[in-house]
Amino acid sequence: MADSKAVTLRTRKFMTNRLLSRRQFVIDVLHPGRANVSKSELKEKLASLYEVKDANCIFVFKFRTHFGGGKSTGFGLIYDNLDAAKKYEPKYRLIRNGLATKVEKSRKQMKERKNRAKKIRGVKKTKAGDAAKKK
Amino acid sequence: MSGQRESSETLARKDAPRLLALLKEMKEGLDVVKSKVEAITVKVKQDKFRTAEGISYLEAKHLLLLSYCQSIVYYLLRKAKGLSIEGHPVVRNLVEIRLFLEKIRPIDKKLDYQIQKLTKAAEGGPDEIITGDKKELNKSQTEEDPLKFRPNPDMLVSKSAPEEGAGGVYRPPKFAPTAMDDDDKISKKEKQALRREKALLQQSKQNSFVNELMANFEDRPEEVREIVGAESRELTRYLAKREAKERQEEELFTRAPITRHEKKLEKHMTKSRNGLLGMTDGFHDDVKMLPLEERENDGPTEYSAMERGGKRNKKRKARF
Numbered sequence A: 001m002a003d004s005k006a007v008t009l010r011t012r013k014f015m016t017n018r019l020l021s022r023r024q025f026v027i028d029v030l031h032p033g034r035a036n037v038s039k040s041e042l043k044e045k046l047a048s049l050y051e052v053k054d055a056n057c058i059f060v061f062k063f064r065t066h067f068g069g070g071k072s073t074g075f076g077l078i079y080d081n082l083d084a085a086k087k088y089e090p091k092y093r094l095i096r097n098g099l100a101t102k103v104e105k106s107r108k109q110m111k112e113r114k115n116r117a118k119k120i121r122g123v124k125k126t127k128a129g130d131a132a133k134k135k
Numbered sequence B: 001m002s003g004q005r006e007s008s009e010t011l012a013r014k015d016a017p018r019l020l021a022l023l024k025e026m027k028e029g030l031d032v033v034k035s036k037v038e039a040i041t042v043k044v045k046q047d048k049f050r051t052a053e054g055i056s057y058l059e060a061k062h063l064l065l066l067s068y069c070q071s072i073v074y075y076l077l078r079k080a081k082g083l084s085i086e087g088h089p090v091v092r093n094l095v096e097i098r099l100f101l102e103k104i105r106p107i108d109k110k111l112d113y114q115i116q117k118l119t120k121a122a123e124g125g126p127d128e129i130i131t132g133d134k135k136e137l138n139k140s141q142t143e144e145d146p147l148k149f150r151p152n153p154d155m156l157v158s159k160s161a162p163e164e165g166a167g168g169v170y171r172p173p174k175f176a177p178t179a180m181d182d183d184d185k186i187s188k189k190e191k192q193a194l195r196r197e198k199a200l201l202q203q204s205k206q207n208s209f210v211n212e213l214m215a216n217f218e219d220r221p222e223e224v225r226e227i228v229g230a231e232s233r234e235l236t237r238y239l240a241k242r243e244a245k246e247r248q249e250e251e252l253f254t255r256a257p258i259t260r261h262e263k264k265l266e267k268h269m270t271k272s273r274n275g276l277l278g279m280t281d282g283f284h285d286d287v288k289m290l291p292l293e294e295r296e297n298d299g300p301t302e303y304s305a306m307e308r309g310g311k312r313n314k315k316r317k318a319r320f
Helices: A039-050 A082-088 A091-097 A107-119 A127-134 B002-045 B057-081 B089-103 B105-130 B134-142 B188-206 B208-218 B233-252 B260-271 B285-289
Strands: A008-017 A022-030 A058-065 A071-079
Touching: A008 A039, A022 A039, A022 A058, A022 A082, A039 A058, A039 A071, A058 A091, A071 A082, B002 B057, B057 B089, B057 B105, B089 B105, B188 B208, B233 B260
Parallel strands: none
Antiparallel strands: A008 A022, A022 A071, A058 A071
């Protein structure tokens, strides 16, 4: 990545959240003359800044560029270990970091199944039931 | 050495009568206790108290008190004989039991009501039924009986019942404390002065000169933003709102979702950013701030929020 102009990171409102075993803060990124900084680059910079052993435990999200460009603000979390991260983070962020995989559910299939189940009442809504119905 | 001994002897001689009195009291107390304990032991021997299901709270308390008394007596005995008590287990015992007694004191307080009721029922039970005097019953019902903790609708004082004061004066019922603002005492002139001050404060916040001064004093790091020409009032207001919103979001560590209207607004702001928009904004305001002439009573204060013309002055149509 050609870093033609300097990117500066500043963290504000730093707080150690012992209940969720993580450190959370607001990140200010100054990138004059450049479009947004990618999240992976920010993670690397944070890892070097806070001396984190595992870069997988860092999550950055909700970045918004200020009016006029050059500065963006977002939130960051650094978990103590990977288990805590897997326990407390919402699924979509884990997927973004590559710690979980997205379950591809076909929307159409699900809706069909639901509509079939509407016709039956009670405990009989088993798979065998709708396989039979499909026939 | 001999001097000390003599002083201790004089002390002993002084305290002797007091000591005698205290010892006499103790002996009397112990005699009473002894008689009661003997009665209880007789009953226990007759197998009237069963402790198979564990000791009840009151019995445990009795035992604690008894052992406390025993320890105190033994302690005094040792002291009277002149033997040292340092490191003797009886002191530790005393402290322990004292601690226990202190700890169960709050439980005692809570059980107090029940115990009183029980004792009263135990001694006066048959008597109450016999003396069915109507007058007495009525009296006990209307008075506040501290031992009758059940909902008693007769004791309710009606809030809304108007009480006729002396001479038929209406006195409103007092439920909640109210503060009396002396609104009537502020004259119209004073109110106008207050309003003028408020408006002045608002205007000064928007004035660029004053803002520069303030920034100088507050030592804030200088943020140079890319401005083409003068910043229009619209833009400054928009930016102020956005900054306030961002501060709130950072506080709560979340983000509010952006509505369609907000997106349109942002688009409009970025597109129409040519510097000429801000030129005619507040043409007179900066001049007004400077104290060039004496303008004390300038007539009605001008409110910048609502310019003259009202709705006709809207620069753009709010229809996206």
